[in-house]
Each structure stands twice: as structure tokens, then as C-alpha cells.
Amino acid sequence: MSVLIRIPTPLRRLSNGQEKVEVSSGSLESVIDSLEQSFPGIKGRLCDDQGALRTFVNIYIDGEDVRFLEGINTQVKDGSEISIVPAVAGGMN
Amino acid sequence: MTYVKSLVCRSCFEEYPIEPLNVCEMCFGPLEITYDYESIRKNISRESIEAGPFSVWRYDAFLPVSRENAVDIGTGFTPLTKAENLGSRLGLNNLYIKNDSVNPTFSFKDRPVTVTATKALEFGFDVLACVSTGNLMGSVAAHGAKAGMKTIVFFPENLEQSKQVSASIYGPVMVAVDGNYDQVNRLGSELADNRNWAFVNINMRPFYAEGSKTLGYEIAEQLGWKSPDNCIVPAASGELYTKIWKGLKEFSDVGLINQPSTKMFLAQPQGCSPIVSAYIADQKIVPPVIPDTLAKSLAIGNPASGPFALETISETNGAAVATPEEEIVAGIELLAETEGIFTETAGGVVVSSLKKLAENGDIGPDEVTIIFITGNGLKTQEVVTGGVKLVKTGPTFSEFEDLIGSEANF
Known part of the structure; x- marks a missing residue:
């Protein structure tokens, strides 16, 4: 009964170098809370003081941007894969 | 030599050494290069720049690498052309085209x-x-x-x-x-x-x-060390738009030009205009969209520099404009027919946005206005192939003469 989270480089110092972490399923918010229990400090990197996702943090559940779903309230099903991706862009023209 | 100091987060201002690193570990914000502007001010002058190569590398004091080992195929110092014909069509007396479609690979x-x-x-x-x-x-x-x-x-x-x-x-x-x-x-x-x-x-x-800041430096130098009144820039990620403004500000910070009062206008196609939507809704962040536009070079629905582009709009009293999809090709054709420059879809977006801004009076007739043409039309030929109209004739003089006679509008 778990979901897989891929940890990007900027957070691997907090995850003791782990690239993949498994936590219990639930809402994205609860998934982030579980992550915080294992790796204190990680939530503050992803969410602002009000608990909202930071501007430059993109989270994808099975490839879907959570901003097109229900944001931090999106339910993450068992077996889902979560990617945390910094909001870089490019390719303009 | 370079005057680089460090990398700094554009969002929370955390500082990092110069490494191949683009994301702030603290807040995921993008990192930006900082420079020792005091030393640049002391060592760099209009004359020292004018003595440099006719390429982006004349501005290497403002870049993170020096020109000595440059991987250079001849980029930059592209023409800034006065657009008399397009200007008179739109009632603008001081319209210029920064034609970056003539770079070595035909785009900025x-x-x-x-x-x-x-x-x-x-x-x-x-x-x-x-x-x-x-x-x-x-x-x-x-x-x-x-x-x-x-x-x-x-x-x-x-x-x-x-x-x-x-x-x-x-x-x-x-x-x-x-x-x-x-x-x-x-x-x-x-x-x-x-x-x-x-x-x-x-x-x-x-x-x-x-690298995109060099467009800001070039227009200032080409205008005779002045900033323009208006810039109209196409936007996908929003990076180019913010960097042209950064270039103008840096030139002013080190005393090469007066403080710019340029209005920065941002242009997107209607089918992918997340920055324009955020600007109209007066938001500070840019909600992403799924792109559906003819202007594929501008089809970024999730623009990382969106928040900074919104800051630049507000800092410069500029605006963001969306061009209806059906006007993109008309913009390409208008530029080609009036100025002899064949641009890609992004340029069509810019020209159509210019037309709208001129018609609405957002741009004054005597103000110095620059449109940024960032890519060559041969790269997006598909969108204009329908416009090929042929006059068919046989190979003899009389056949052609007969044809002319029958073609009243020829």
C-alpha cells in the first residue's frame, strides 16, 4: 500500500542520497507529510509557510501535473509514481 | 577576463558557487549569475566595447565566460533596421526591427x-x-x-x-x-x-x-548608446523577455547608458498565452496551460520565467498581448511584404501584437519602438505554403504577353 517518489538532486542531501523513496498512499499532502517524517526539512523545500506548493516546484503523479488535478489535495493511489521536478524551462523559439 | 561572482537564487537569494547548477536547493527557484559591477564600471567603456569583435563576444565582460576560448560560429551584432514601410502602414515614425533571424542557425x-x-x-x-x-x-x-x-x-x-x-x-x-x-x-x-x-x-x-542579454546590449549600442521607448518581445518561457530588460538595466548600472524608461511588451499566441492570462488576471504566478498553437516555438504551457516576466511588465509599465491564432500568418506576411524579412511564426505573433498595440494607441507614433524578430521563416514554411499563388505561362514571349493581357490585376 505505497507510492514511489523520485527524489531530485536538489533534495538528495536531505534524503541521504536516496533517489527513490516509498511512502503510504493518501492525499499528496499526506504523502509529503510522510516524507517529512522520514526526512525532516524536506516539506519546507516543497511547500511554503502556508503549506501550499512552492512556485518553482512541479509535482507529477503518474506523469500528470498536479496543477491540472487537485493540487496538494490530489489523491495518490497505491502503486502510483510521483516525480518532483524543478520548474525549469527553455526552448523559447 | 570575466567579472562573475556567484550564482544566486532569483526567488530566495540563496548564494552558490559557479557550478553547472540551475536549481536552488532551498526553494527550487532558478539560479542567476551575479557579477562584480563595480569592476565592470571601472574597466569597461563604450570605446572598449566598440573595439571588440562584431559579435556577442564584444560584451563578454557581462557574460559568464570570456571570449578567448569562445565556441564561436559568428553569432550576434545582427542588424537593427529602421522599418519605414511597416512603420508608415501602422502610423509609427520610429519603428525598428532587430533582425535576429540572420544568426548562424537563423534564430536568436x-x-x-x-x-x-x-x-x-x-x-x-x-x-x-x-x-x-x-x-x-x-x-x-x-x-x-x-x-x-x-x-x-x-x-x-x-x-x-x-x-x-x-x-x-x-x-x-x-x-x-x-x-x-x-x-x-x-x-x-x-x-x-x-x-x-x-x-x-x-x-x-x-x-x-x-546569452540573451546581448540583445539588450546590442539595441542600446545600435541606437547610439540609448534605450528605446518600447520593446516588443515574443515569449515562451519568458526568459528572453526578462533578459533583454536585464541587459538594458546592466548597461545603465555601469554607466554606459542613462536609466532606461523602456516599456517592455510581451507577445504570445492566443493558443499558448499563460503569461498574458496571468497578467490580465493580475496574478503573481502563472497557472500552466496545455498549448495549442500554430507558433510551435512559443508552445510552452508552463513558463518557468513567467513570474519574473510579470515582474518586468510591472516594473517597466509594459503589457502582455495575445495574438489571435488566425492573425499569426497575417503578421508573417505583413513583415515580408513591407520590409522584405521572412520570419517564422513567433515573428508573426510579434508583428500582429505590434499592430494591435499601435491601433490601441499603447505605442506613441514618435516613440522609438523595437520589435524582436527572433527566427527565420524558412523554418516554419508549412504555415504559409497555402499562400503560393502561381501565374502559369508557356515559355514564349507571345504566350506571356497574352497572359498579361488577360490578367487585369497583374
Whole structure:
């Protein structure tokens, strides 16, 4: 009964170098809370003081941007894969 | 020599040493290069710049690498042309075109890429990579060839054929991704995390972004060391738009020009206009959209520099304008017919936006206005092939004369 989270480089110092972490399923918010229990400090990197996702943090559940779903309230099903991706862009023209 | 100091987060201002790093560990914000402006002010003058090469490298004091080891295929110092015909059509007496479609790979992308390829070699990378909506991959492949680096480029598989050809000729590994640009970008971000490649617009992004500032420097120098009243810039990620403004501000900070009062106008196609929507709704962040536009080079639904572009609009009293999709081709045709410049779809967006701004009186008739034409029309020929109208004749004089006689409008 778990979901897989891929940890990007900027957070691997907090995850003791782990690239993949498994936590219990639930809402994205609860998934982030579980992550915080294992790796204190990680939530503050992803969410602002009000608990909202930071501007430059993109989270994808099975490839879907959570901003097109229900944001931090999106339910993450068992077996889902979560990617945390910094909001870089490019390719303009 | 360079005057680089450090990398700083554009969002929370955390500082980092100069490394191939683009994301702040604290808040995921993008990193930006900082410079020792005091030393630049002391050592750099209009004369010292004017004595430099006729390329972006004349401005290397403001870049993260110096010109000595530049991977240079002749980028920059492109023409700033007074657009008398288009101007008179629109009632603008001081309209200029910054024609960046004449760069070595026919788009402004050569500016960021020449800088990044140079820095990537300095860091010791042997692979140059990118995610691209088309123009960037041609530039990366060309500079990689010049630098003797391997290149690998990722792009949405529905990309225009001519953009694919314009990259493949230089011999990169071409990866066509079944997805839109934002999905390609995400794949690239995850790859950059796990491979030792210089992704020019991902892990090398802070260096890459600096190259676009040279457009700001050039227009100021070409106007006789002055800033214009208005700039109209196409936007996808919003990076180019913010960097032209940064270039003007830096020139003023070190005393090369007076403080700019330029209004910065941002242009997007209606089918992918997340920054315009956020501007109209008076938001500080940019909610993403799914792109559906003819202007594939501007089809970024999730623009990373969106929040900074919104700041620039407000700082300069500018505005953001969306061009209806059906007016993009009309913009391309108008520029070609009046000024003899064939631009791609992004240029069509800019020209149509200019027309709208002029009609609405947002731009004064005597103000110095610059439109940025960032890519060449041959790369998006598909959108205008329907406009080819033929007059068919036999090969003899009389056949042609007969035809002329019957063609009242010829």
C-alpha cells in the first residue's frame, strides 16, 4: 500500500542520497507529510509557510501535473509514481 | 577576463558557487549569475566595447565566460533596421526591427548557446544536450559540431520538418518524444539529474540565460548608446523577455547608458498565452496551460520565467498581448511584404501584437519602438505554403504577353 517518489538532486542531501523513496498512499499532502517524517526539512523545500506548493516546484503523479488535478489535495493511489521536478524551462523559439 | 561572482537564487537569494547548477536547493527557484559591477564600471567603456569583435563576444565582460576560448560560429551584432514601410502602414515614425533571424542557425538561440557551449567545455563536459521547441536544437547541434562535442537533442515529435532538418544536418542524436514541449522538458529535467551531460537549458540554464542579454546590449549600442521607448518581445518561457530588460538595466548600472524608461511588451499566441492570462488576471504566478498553437516555438504551457516576466511588465509599465491564432500568418506576411524579412511564426505573433498595440494607441507614433524578430521563416514554411499563388505561362514571349493581357490585376 505505497507510492514511489523520485527524489531530485536538489533534495538528495536531505534524503541521504536516496533517489527513490516509498511512502503510504493518501492525499499528496499526506504523502509529503510522510516524507517529512522520514526526512525532516524536506516539506519546507516543497511547500511554503502556508503549506501550499512552492512556485518553482512541479509535482507529477503518474506523469500528470498536479496543477491540472487537485493540487496538494490530489489523491495518490497505491502503486502510483510521483516525480518532483524543478520548474525549469527553455526552448523559447 | 570575466567579472562573475556567484550564482544566486532569483526567488530566495540563496548564494552558490559557479557550478553547472540551475536549481536552488532551498526553494527550487532558478539560479542567476551575479557579477562584480563595480569592476565592470571601472574597466569597461563604450570605446572598449566598440573595439571588440562584431559579435556577442564584444560584451563578454557581462557574460559568464570570456571570449578567448569562445565556441564561436559568428553569432550576434545582427542588424537593427529602421522599418519605414511597416512603420508608415501602422502610423509609427520610429519603428525598428532587430533582425535576429540572420544568426548562424537563423534564430536568436545562437546567443545563449555560444555562451553555454563555451562554458560547458570549460566545465569539462563532452556532451551538449537540450530540450527544444525547434530552434534551440539546431543551434546546439551546430555549436556542438564546432566544439567537437557529442550532441543529443530532445523535441516534441510533431515539430516542423524544416526545424528537424536544420538540426539533423550537424549530426546530433535526434530524440523525437511522443509528447508536448512541457513533457519533453520534464523528461530532460529528470535526465539532467542522472546523466553527466551539459543540458544547455536545464543544468546549464544560468549560463545559457545570460546569452540573451546581448540583445539588450546590442539595441542600446545600435541606437547610439540609448534605450528605446518600447520593446516588443515574443515569449515562451519568458526568459528572453526578462533578459533583454536585464541587459538594458546592466548597461545603465555601469554607466554606459542613462536609466532606461523602456516599456517592455510581451507577445504570445492566443493558443499558448499563460503569461498574458496571468497578467490580465493580475496574478503573481502563472497557472500552466496545455498549448495549442500554430507558433510551435512559443508552445510552452508552463513558463518557468513567467513570474519574473510579470515582474518586468510591472516594473517597466509594459503589457502582455495575445495574438489571435488566425492573425499569426497575417503578421508573417505583413513583415515580408513591407520590409522584405521572412520570419517564422513567433515573428508573426510579434508583428500582429505590434499592430494591435499601435491601433490601441499603447505605442506613441514618435516613440522609438523595437520589435524582436527572433527566427527565420524558412523554418516554419508549412504555415504559409497555402499562400503560393502561381501565374502559369508557356515559355514564349507571345504566350506571356497574352497572359498579361488577360490578367487585369497583374
